[in-house]
Amino acid sequence: MLYEGQGQFLERVAAFVIDGLTAGEAALVMVSAEKIDALRDRIGATGDGLVEYRDMGVVGANPARIIPAWDEFALAQERRGAVRIRGVGEPIWPGRVAAQLEECHWHEALINTAFAHVRGFWLVCPYDVAALDPDVVLEARYTHPLVSDGAAPESLRVNALAAEFVAPTTPLSSSLPQPDSAAVIEIAFDAGTVGEVRALVAAEGAGAGLLRSRLEDLILAVSEVATNSIDHGGGGGVARIWIDDGDVVCEVADRGVINDPLVDRRQPGDDLSGPRGLWTVNQLCDLVQVRSSRESGSVVRLRVHAGRRLA
Amino acid sequence: MLSERQSTSAAVNGMTAPEDRCGFGLAFERPTIDCPAFQRSQFIAATSYGKPLGTHVACAHLAVGELSTNQFYPRCSLGAAPDRMRWLGMMGPARLEVQRALGAEFERQHPDALRKLIAAKAAALASPDSRSSRLALAAVVREFVDEFGAFVSTHATRIQELGFSASDLTDRAAVVLAEWQRSSRLDLPRGDGQPPRRPDALEPLTDGAQVSGAVTISRSANPASLTLVGSIDQTNLSAIDAALTDAMAAGEVVRIDLSDVTFCSVAGLRLLVRAAKSGTVTLDGMQPQLQRALAAAGLTGAGAVASSITDLEVAS
Numbered sequence: 001m002l003y004e005g006q007g008q009f010l011e012r013v014a015a016f017v018i019d020g021l022t023a024g025e026a027a028l029v030m031v032s033a034e035k036i037d038a039l040r041d042r043i044g045a046t047g048d049g050l051v052e053y054r055d056m057g058v059v060g061a062n063p064a065r066i067i068p069a070w071d072e073f074a075l076a077q078e079r080r081g082a083v084r085i086r087g088v089g090e091p092i093w094p095g096r097v098a099a100q101l102e103e104c105h106w107h108e109a110l111i112n113t114a115f116a117h118v119r120g121f122w123l124v125c126p127y128d129v130a131a132l133d134p135d136v137v138l139e140a141r142y143t144h145p146l147v148s149d150g151a152a153p154e155s156l157r158v159n160a161l162a163a164e165f166v167a168p169t170t171p172l173s174s175s176l177p178q179p180d181s182a183a184v185i186e187i188a189f190d191a192g193t194v195g196e197v198r199a200l201v202a203a204e205g206a207g208a209g210l211l212r213s214r215l216e217d218l219i220l221a222v223s224e225v226a227t228n229s230i231d232h233g234g235g236g237g238v239a240r241i242w243i244d245d246g247d248v249v250c251e252v253a254d255r256g257v258i259n260d261p262l263v264d265r266r267q268p269g270d271d272l273s274g275p276r277g278l279w280t281v282n283q284l285c286d287l288v289q290v291r292s293s294r295e296s297g298s299v300v301r302l303r304v305h306a307g308r309r310l311a
Numbered sequence: 312m313l314s315e316r317q318s319t320s321a322a323v324n325g326m327t328a329p330e331d332r333c334g335f336g337l338a339f340e341r342p343t344i345d346c347p348a349f350q351r352s353q354f355i356a357a358t359s360y361g362k363p364l365g366t367h368v369a370c371a372h373l374a375v376g377e378l379s380t381n382q383f384y385p386r387c388s389l390g391a392a393p394d395r396m397r398w399l400g401m402m403g404p405a406r407l408e409v410q411r412a413l414g415a416e417f418e419r420q421h422p423d424a425l426r427k428l429i430a431a432k433a434a435a436l437a438s439p440d441s442r443s444s445r446l447a448l449a450a451v452v453r454e455f456v457d458e459f460g461a462f463v464s465t466h467a468t469r470i471q472e473l474g475f476s477a478s479d480l481t482d483r484a485a486v487v488l489a490e491w492q493r494s495s496r497l498d499l500p501r502g503d504g505q506p507p508r509r510p511d512a513l514e515p516l517t518d519g520a521q522v523s524g525a526v527t528i529s530r531s532a533n534p535a536s537l538t539l540v541g542s543i544d545q546t547n548l549s550a551i552d553a554a555l556t557d558a559m560a561a562g563e564v565v566r567i568d569l570s571d572v573t574f575c576s577v578a579g580l581r582l583l584v585r586a587a588k589s590g591t592v593t594l595d596g597m598q599p600q601l602q603r604a605l606a607a608a609g610l611t612g613a614g615a616v617a618s619s620i621t622d623l624e625v626a627s
């Protein structure tokens with residue numbers, strides 16, 4: 001859904017949510033805290049109990065955490081017997097940096113795959129054409145089965161469309177922009193030397209001013225990805241670390257191929273035997289970029305904001 | 312007050328400089344100050360009638376010392392050089408840096424905030440009977456508190472890392488400014504000077520060995536326990552698994568002491584949680600980083616897992 005400015009946003013999103021409410025459909029609204037306040041005012045008490053709000057600035061700080069949030073909502077509604085549900089999610093706002101935007105578009109494309117099997121879930125992604133770069137809005141036309149400039153909410157039906165209709169422009173196999181090689185520290189590892197990778201991250205992260213808790217999170221995340229390389233990526237790989245725009249960036253590359261694009265976004269269940277390494281990494285880092293192809297193998301790039309970066 | 316001043320002065324007759332004399336006096340406008348304890352603050356010069364003369368950059372610790380009657384010197388309220396270093400050690404250089412960065416960012420985002428406050432207060436002091444200037448001051452103070460509150464909540468995580476609660480800080484600012492608004496003072500109140508508690512989060516990792524080294528496993532009986540020290544990862548999982556199985560074979564509940572585990576992989580956590588779920592193991596002394604990892608890996612959210620761990624802890 002394309003809109004221009006806060007006024008149109010409120011009008012169209014509120015109409016979409018209220019429309020669902022009159023049909024008894026629950027909704028999850030994930031937008032900025034500011035928009036949540038304005039929507040609450042507009043929708044009022046009629047939404048009590050049926051409309052849930054979550055701050056996209058928090059949930060979507062790492063865009064890979066958004067699909068699990070929808071998942072959780074859809075599952076809870078399914079458990080209470082709901083047949084049709086609605087969602088409003090605005091993961092892209094002015095101020096997102098390039099790497100985040102790339103992952104947002106990837107997320108928007110994946111969401112079609114992720115919920116292709118869920119019937120009765122009507123999700124609207126608002127894009128502010130007045131504030132966003134035109135290229136960003138153009139990209140949205142590729143990642144969404146239907147695009148509406150908001151005339152009638154009825155024109156937005158999504159779930160009848162098959163996921164294959166939507167081709168993400170940043171597929172899993174694309175390559176990531178390369179850092180200035182002079183500033184990169186590189187270390188090869190195998191099953192016996194993952195500890196050395198952790199020690200390197202500990203030293204470099206501390207030097208970059210990462211707070212202890214964030215540094216420990218990053219050390220665990222890198223260690224998990226490196227362990228994946230040992231288990232699934234040919235027994236070892238190469239880890240690289242550098243600083244970019246105040247972020248500490250760590251990357252692990254190996255010869256393995258990741259086929260499942262949703263591998264890092266499936267909430268592990270109570271079953272302890274399922275995989276949860278990449279899931280954990282997404283919970284620990286501010287941005288995770290997964291790229292993989294048969295030709296060049298897999299790369300997982302992790303970012304954590306350093307403490308002294310001005311938010 | 313007087314006795315304190317005399318005790319910190321090497322001499323009262325002005326022959327020798329007092330130990331708590333600030334050596335950086337008029338240099339605060341410079342971009343860098345050599346004093347490691349420097350805390351930027353704004354000083355509002357004013358006439359004795361409350362008319363502002365201008366704003367100067369000063370240090371939050373700068374006070375006026377008196378050598379003898381009418382003989383003043385710039386005094387560091389922290390004390391002599393060793394006292395300054397002690398204060399710095401208590402604050403931690405990393406925290407001071409975060410605090411400086413936050414202060415600078417607030418000034419950058421709201422460059423006129425302080426000047427507006429002072430101007431409004433000066434206007435209100437100049438005409439104490441004017442209702443409109445009182446209301447204007449109240450509006451400026453409210454605006455400042457709102458801006459400050461918004462800033463604090465945007466930076467809540469970093470402020471917590473400084474040892475403050477974001478909401479307490481906003482509440483406190485509102486109270487202090489309300490008092491200032493009613494007072495006859497022009498210059499803004501300082502903080503109470505109490506350094507906040509030092510959070511563990513800022514203690515650096517002492518060295519990489521804490522996360523890279525091997526694990527040592529020691530077992531003891533009566534009561535049955537297993538103490539793990541070091542890093543748990545895929546290189547030692549099978550050894551830990553074997554030790555666990557061995558210890559559990561005796562049929563007693565085994566207490567696993569994790570207080571010296573400095574790193575644990577997700578597979579390691581899974582192994583521990585699985586053992587705890589079996590009901591014959593209690594997990595003890597898990598460090599904050601392990602608890603955070605447990606939550607991130609979704610190993611506490613399952614409900615059954617969390618309660619089995621706590622139940623066992625209660626039972627033991």
